[in-house]
Amino acid sequence: MAPQNGFLKTPQTFAVGDSFSKTLVFDKESIRSFATVAGDTNPLHHDEEVAAASRFGGLIASGPHFTALMMGVVAQNVTRSGQALGWSSASNSRRPSPQVLS
Numbered sequence: 001m002a003p004q005n006g007f008l009k010t011p012q013t014f015a016v017g018d019s020f021s022k023t024l025v026f027d028k029e030s031i032r033s034f035a036t037v038a039g040d041t042n043p044l045h046h047d048e049e050v051a052a053a054s055r056f057g058g059l060i061a062s063g064p065h066f067t068a069l070m071m072g073v074v075a076q077n078v079t080r081s082g083q084a085l086g087w088s089s090a091s092n093s094r095r096p097s098p099q100v101l102s
Contacts, residue, residue, distance in 0.1 A: 020077045024069055026061040034065040 028048075035045035040062045043050040051059045 020073070022073045022076075024066075026065070028059055031059050031061050031065065034068070035062050038062060038064050040064065 031045055044054055044060050045062050
């Protein structure tokens with residue numbers, strides 16, 4: 001499908017099963033900065049030593065960090081090209097393999 005107004009789809013042209021995606025890279029500084037602004041004091045987002053000893057093996061992004069970026073992807077792909085207020089959606093996220101930040 002060719003882009004419409006710079007976007008692939010409009011809210012009116014989405015159908016069940018349609019999807020869009022974006023690859024996101026979380027670096028240490030962005031993980032720490034977002035967690036700080038969000039008030040998330042979990043050491044898995046701030047303390048490399050604690051995070052290294054965890055099952056994750058390194059700093060991890062917080063849930064709200066991922067959610068905020070996901071909302072931006074939705075806005076970029078849908079709501080900027082049509083009505084945003086009152087637009088209802090549901091999403092499924094695949095859990096990517098954790099990447100250790102060294």
